[in-house]
Amino acid sequence: MSVQDETQAQSVASGIRAIPRSVVALGFVSMFMDISSEIIHSLLPVFLLTVLGASALSLWGLSKGLQRQHLKSQNCFQVR
Numbered sequence: 001m002s003v004q005d006e007t008q009a010q011s012v013a014s015g016i017r018a019i020p021r022s023v024v025a026l027g028f029v030s031m032f033m034d035i036s037s038e039i040i041h042s043l044l045p046v047f048l049l050t051v052l053g054a055s056a057l058s059l060w061g062l063s064k065g066l067q068r069q070h071l072k073s074q075n076c077f078q079v080r
Contacts, residue, residue, distance in 0.1 A: 048054040 047057060048059060049056065
């Protein structure tokens with residue numbers, strides 16, 4: 001390993017150490033929030049079908065209703 005590689009490795013290590021602990025903690029919190037929201041989104045239909053007893057047709061209707069409402073709300077904010 002050359003001297004230049006060693007100094008570059010030291011500068012990278014000192015750059016990582018320069019990041020405050022709170023920033024690193026917030027990064028981990030953000031990552032875990034993203035993971036948990038992905039898990040919830042994938043398990044929500046299963047929960048609605050098994051625990052609440054909703055039918056597949058009602059889930060389809062709910063998703064279409066939410067989709068239409070979302071499109072209508074987007075139309076309110078369009079600049080013409």
